[in-house]
Structure formats: C-alpha cells, structure tokens
Amino acid sequence: MKKAFAILAATAAIAALPPAAPAGAGRLTWGECSGKELPAPTECASLDVPVNWAEPGGQKIRLDLARLPATEPARRIGSVLGVPGGPGNSGITDLEYAAKNLKELGRRFDLVFYRPRNNLWFTTMPAICKKPGITLEDPRSRKRFDAQAAAMTKAFRACQKADTTGLFAHLDSMSMARDMEAIRAELGEERLSFLAHSYGGVASIAYARLFPQRIRALYVDGVINQAAGFNDQTLRVSAVFEEKFEEFVTWCANTPACALHGEDAGAVWRALVRTADRKPIPAFSPEFGKGEMTGWMLRQLAFPALPGQNHAAWLAFAESVDKARRGDGSGFGAWVLSIQVWAWPGVLAMSCGDGRGFTDYDELRAYRRAAEKTMPNLGSVRFDGPGCTGWPLNVANPPRPLPPRDLPPLLGVGSTYGDVVTTRTFTQMIPGSVTVTYEGPGHVLWMMGKKCPIRHATAYLTDLKLPAPDTTCPAE
Known part of the structure; x- marks a missing residue:
C-alpha cells in the first residue's frame, strides 16, 4: 500500500x-x-x-x-x-x-x-598526473599497504601542485x-x-x-x-563473471575447438594464476609497451575484459591461456597492461572524491576474503582499489x-x-x-x-x- x-x-x-x-x-x-x-x-x-x-x-x-x-x-x-x-x-x-x-x-x-x-x-591534465604513482598490486601485508598508500599520496601531491586549473581537488x-x-x-x-x-x-x-x-x-x-559503495558493487559484478567463467569451463569441455579441450580448463587457469603470482609473465601492449602480468592482474581483467562474452571470445581466451602458460602473455597484453592507468593520480582524482578505494588495510583484507571465498577463479582485491588509498584530500562525496x-x-x-x-x-x-x-x-x-x-x-x-x-x- x-x-x-x-x-x-x-x-x-x-x-x-x-x-x-x-x-x-x-x-x-x-x-x-x-x-x-x-x-x-x-x-x-x-x-x-x-x-x-x-x-x-x-x-x-x-x-x-x-x-x-x-x-x-x-x-x-x-x-x-x-x-x-x-x-x-x-x-x-x-x-x-x-x-x-x-x-x-x-x-x-x-x-x-x-x-x-x-x-x-x-x-588537459599535466603530464606528471599521467605518471603511475605505484606498480599496482594486491598488498598482502599492512606494511605493503602502507607503502603503496604513501607512494600514491606523494604522486597525488605532485599532480595537484602541477595543476593550474584547481580542478584536481x-x-x-x-x-x-x-x-x-x-x-x-x-x-x-x-x-x-x-x-x-x-x-x-x-x-x-x-x-x-x-x-x-x-x-x-x-x-x-x-x-x-x-x-x-564500490566494494559492494564490484563484488556483485565479479560474482556474475564467476558464473560466466564456469559456463566457459563447461563449454570448453564440450568444444573440441577450444585450445584447452580435453583438460580441466578451470584447473589450467588457476595454475596459470598461481604461477604468474610467483613469476610474472612478459606481455606487450601497443598502447602501454612492454610489461609483466601477475596472477592478480589476470584475475582482474583477463576474463572480465572479454568483449562480448560470446563463444568467439572464449575461443580467443582459451588460446591466450594456452600461450600464457608457455610464457607468452601477448594474448592478454592489451587488456591486462591497461591496469596501470589506475595508478595515474590524474585518473584516480576523478573518483577518489566519490569514495573509491579502501579506507585501511583491514577493509582491504576483509574484501579480499569475501571475494576469494565466493569467487575461486576471479576473486581478489579489485584493480581500482589500491590507488585511492593514498588520497590526500577529504572524500567530498562518500557512499x-x-x-x-x-x-x-x-x-x-x-x-x-x-x-x-x-x-x-x-x-x-x-x-x-x-x-x-x-x-x-x-x-x-x-x-x-x-x-x-x-x-x-x-x-x-x-x-x-x-x-x-x-x-x-x-x-x-
């Protein structure tokens, strides 16, 4: 009523x-x-x-x-x-x-x-605002978290100092x-x-x-x-991609054209991610040049960034996984290396004031635990979170x-x-x-x-x- x-x-x-x-x-x-x-x-x-x-x-x-x-x-x-x-x-x-x-x-x-x-x-942002403040990672200790935050604070301050428009703030x-x-x-x-x-x-x-x-x-x-809140929204979207990934695994098992056919595609993927976390895989992007992909980067972008999420995209994804486990990350370079944009202080300035990021290490760790529990293939600290932890200004528009x-x-x-x-x-x-x-x-x-x-x-x-x-x- x-x-x-x-x-x-x-x-x-x-x-x-x-x-x-x-x-x-x-x-x-x-x-x-x-x-x-x-x-x-x-x-x-x-x-x-x-x-x-x-x-x-x-x-x-x-x-x-x-x-x-x-x-x-x-x-x-x-x-x-x-x-x-x-x-x-x-x-x-x-x-x-x-x-x-x-x-x-x-x-x-x-x-x-x-x-x-x-x-x-x-x-129009100054060039220094396009310089990554950190190499993005999922910090696994409070010390690493604090170091990332300090590095980003320094980058934010340098960007703000170079800004003549006043827009940064x-x-x-x-x-x-x-x-x-x-x-x-x-x-x-x-x-x-x-x-x-x-x-x-x-x-x-x-x-x-x-x-x-x-x-x-x-x-x-x-x-x-x-x-x-961004944490809530990212967990919801990631859960959808986790379901899509399970569909991909089933599809690959039933599709001879899939490069991972005859194997457990999910197990191959999880092994690749673990290996890349220990030893990053070389990759190349026409826009960002040479770089390295960690397992954390792969979980964040390799599958969710697939255009269309159709069978043609899944074929290409399987081929890229197969190449990556042999040391060739070229199939993922264009997607995964773009993650460094989220360490540009000038890009982060457009959303840190809306409450993007993690307020402290405890919040980040709690998010990671929730993501890994419900999403074994793709769950992790979200890629757009670590950068804003060093935001030096008040959050003008908190969730x-x-x-x-x-x-x-x-x-x-x-x-x-x-x-x-x-x-x-x-x-x-x-x-x-x-x-x-x-x-x-x-x-x-x-x-x-x-x-x-x-x-x-x-x-x-x-x-x-x-x-x-x-x-x-x-x-x-």
Missing part, C-alpha cells in the same frame, strides 16, 4: 508542474558547432561555472554544450540532459557517436549533452551535480529529464541527493550504485544511503553481462522504480543501438510510463 501511494504521489507531483519552457527560453546563447562532427541541426553553447562551488566568485571553467532541438517543437515536452560516464568521457562525443539512436526521443525533447569537468581535466560527483543544476537553470527548465549511463550514475545519485525536486524523470543505463524523498520512480536497464545487477541496486533505492533486463552482453545499451531498451527509455522519458517490474529485452 505504501509503495502504491509513493507512486501515485510522485505522479501527481509531476502532473502538477507548470508547462515546460519553450525551446530557447533559457539564458544560453546557442550557435554553430565549429570543429565538431555533430548531426545537423545541432547547436552549441558554453557555460562558465566555478571550479569550487563553495567559492562561486572564484576561478571558473567553461563547459561546452551541444543541443539537438526537438523535431516536433509544437509538441515539445522539455530537455533531456545526457550524463556521460567514464569517469572522464564527453557527452558531446556520445552525441556524435549515437545521436541516430535517439531520433524518436528527440521528437519531443531537446537533447542536450555536455563536456563535464572531469573530461576537461582528463584531456574538485572532480567529485557533488561538484558534477552542481554543474548539472547550473545547466538546468540556464536551459530555463523547471525540471529536467536525464539520460545517465555508466559512471554517470554516480553524478546522478549526487544530483538526486542535492536537487531531488528538479528531476522530472531519470533513465539509467548500465550504472553503478555508488551509494552502496551513503540516498533518501528517496521527492524523487519520481526511475527506469533502469542493464545487460546480463553484470550491468543489470548494479543498475537494479540503484533503482531499488527509489520506490516504484523498474529495471529492465537485457538478456545478452553489452554496456550502455542506448549507445549500442539496442532497440528494445531504447523503446522503453523513450516511452518512459516521454510519457512517464514504466514497464512491468519483470520486463526483459531479448538479445539483439
């Missing part, structure tokens, strides 16, 4: 809103999009916001925006703001890539995408949310609808925390629930429960690749919300052009109609 009342109350509140402002009623100056490969008739504008929202009169940064005006202006409802992921991606790039997938939604909405502050930072999602609110105000909209994906879910939670009354509708696609006050029911969608698990924990925070399961692999399904999820997103954002709670979309 309470749940039904919450849905009715939220619907009534939305229905009572005044009509949306007409296109162009805000204070932004829209013009030609020079130097950008955006579909016509996209318009561009810019907005200056404070680097530090606690000092509105201080140093400013400029956010670039792009808008595809509603193609049926007489029936225009308002604006949809795209919230990009990453962290560090540009929404304008998202629009360039996938505007064609939003044609139906764009009939009655202005589609507004922007370049967030963390993308501005990522594309203000890349948290609470600052992102205030930027989003500034965009809403300049658009002249009483309430906004949002299209958030991946790490954009963290900024969406922050916005919902600060400005719940400004949300008309919120669609989330493949997001994580930062309110529950904590999100009060559902004043929030309308949300719509989420996620693939069985793992996204649906974390997306559902996000939507379950808000009474009456629904998560649609896409029965296949994929991340950020609207950008992939998946028709069923896009159809549900369009119906929800346009008419505020939610599908049934158990709705699924077949793989396309």
Whole structure:
C-alpha cells in the first residue's frame, strides 16, 4: 500500500508542474558547432561555472554544450540532459557517436549533452598526473599497504601542485551535480529529464541527493550504485563473471575447438594464476609497451575484459591461456597492461572524491576474503582499489544511503553481462522504480543501438510510463 501511494504521489507531483519552457527560453546563447562532427541541426553553447562551488566568485571553467532541438517543437515536452560516464568521457562525443539512436526521443525533447569537468581535466591534465604513482598490486601485508598508500599520496601531491586549473581537488560527483543544476537553470527548465549511463550514475545519485525536486524523470543505463559503495558493487559484478567463467569451463569441455579441450580448463587457469603470482609473465601492449602480468592482474581483467562474452571470445581466451602458460602473455597484453592507468593520480582524482578505494588495510583484507571465498577463479582485491588509498584530500562525496524523498520512480536497464545487477541496486533505492533486463552482453545499451531498451527509455522519458517490474529485452 505504501509503495502504491509513493507512486501515485510522485505522479501527481509531476502532473502538477507548470508547462515546460519553450525551446530557447533559457539564458544560453546557442550557435554553430565549429570543429565538431555533430548531426545537423545541432547547436552549441558554453557555460562558465566555478571550479569550487563553495567559492562561486572564484576561478571558473567553461563547459561546452551541444543541443539537438526537438523535431516536433509544437509538441515539445522539455530537455533531456545526457550524463556521460567514464569517469572522464564527453557527452558531446556520445552525441556524435549515437545521436541516430535517439531520433524518436528527440521528437519531443531537446537533447542536450555536455563536456563535464572531469573530461576537461582528463584531456588537459599535466603530464606528471599521467605518471603511475605505484606498480599496482594486491598488498598482502599492512606494511605493503602502507607503502603503496604513501607512494600514491606523494604522486597525488605532485599532480595537484602541477595543476593550474584547481580542478584536481574538485572532480567529485557533488561538484558534477552542481554543474548539472547550473545547466538546468540556464536551459530555463523547471525540471529536467536525464539520460545517465555508466559512471554517470554516480553524478546522478549526487544530483538526486542535492536537487531531488528538479528531476522530472531519470533513465539509467548500465550504472553503478555508488551509494552502496564500490566494494559492494564490484563484488556483485565479479560474482556474475564467476558464473560466466564456469559456463566457459563447461563449454570448453564440450568444444573440441577450444585450445584447452580435453583438460580441466578451470584447473589450467588457476595454475596459470598461481604461477604468474610467483613469476610474472612478459606481455606487450601497443598502447602501454612492454610489461609483466601477475596472477592478480589476470584475475582482474583477463576474463572480465572479454568483449562480448560470446563463444568467439572464449575461443580467443582459451588460446591466450594456452600461450600464457608457455610464457607468452601477448594474448592478454592489451587488456591486462591497461591496469596501470589506475595508478595515474590524474585518473584516480576523478573518483577518489566519490569514495573509491579502501579506507585501511583491514577493509582491504576483509574484501579480499569475501571475494576469494565466493569467487575461486576471479576473486581478489579489485584493480581500482589500491590507488585511492593514498588520497590526500577529504572524500567530498562518500557512499551513503540516498533518501528517496521527492524523487519520481526511475527506469533502469542493464545487460546480463553484470550491468543489470548494479543498475537494479540503484533503482531499488527509489520506490516504484523498474529495471529492465537485457538478456545478452553489452554496456550502455542506448549507445549500442539496442532497440528494445531504447523503446522503453523513450516511452518512459516521454510519457512517464514504466514497464512491468519483470520486463526483459531479448538479445539483439
């Protein structure tokens, strides 16, 4: 009864809103999009916001925006703001890539995408911020943990000292949310609808925390629930990959083309991981050059990073395992060596302020025990955790429960690749919300052009109609 009342109350509140402002009623100056490969008739504008929202009169940064005006202006409802992921991606790039997938939604909405502050930072950060502060590892003692934290603190301080923008200290999602609110105000909209994906879910939670009354509708696609904490979310996703790995083992046993056919593929993998932890395997990546892979790195990325998680990918994975146990790690280099990005202080600065990392060695050890107990093949300390342990500033946006006050029911969608698990924990925070399961692999399904999820997103954002709670979309 309470749940039904919450849905009715939220619907009534939305229905009572005044009509949306007409296109162009805000204070932004829209013009030609020079130097950008955006579909016509996209318009561009810019907005200056404070680097530090606690000092509105201080140093400013400029956010670039792009808008595809509603193609049926007489029936225009308002604006949809795209919230990009990453962290560090540009929404304008998202629009360039996938505007064609939003044609139906764009009939009655202005589609507004922007370049967030963390993308501005990522594309302009000083060179020293791209220098790894440590060689990432799973520290097996308090002494090793403390040494890693000290090394990262030193790297963070050097990065911050080289930063002339002031952004280093203000890349948290609470600052992102205030930027989003500034965009809403300049658009002249009483309430906004949002299209958030991946790490954009963290900024969406922050916005919902600060400005719940400004949300008309919120669609989330493949997001994580930062309110529950990164440890919780990573364990959930890792459990899905553990199940997929067991499927791979069974498939390999029944598939003569599998390079590990005739052996216990799971046992071969576990032996490889143990060997690599004792003696790292040489590998090469075109982007990161030569390196070495430990068993910890392999557990983190070798299988979970498989594109598509289909049988073709499993064939390649088995061949790479077979080569790696003979000392040739080339099959995994492109995926596994990318882990060093998570030791760049400039990259970590985009999420340490949101509570990524481990507060102390006891928390890390407890996480490791939980992961290894439930995931014997892939469980370990998560790869994005050790770096933030040396974060020298206050955590501006720590994980904590999100009060559902004043929030309308949300719509989420996620693939069985793992996204649906974390997306559902996000939507379950808000009474009456629904998560649609896409029965296949994929991340950020609207950008992939998946028709069923896009159809549900369009119906929800346009008419505020939610599908049934158990709705699924077949793989396309």
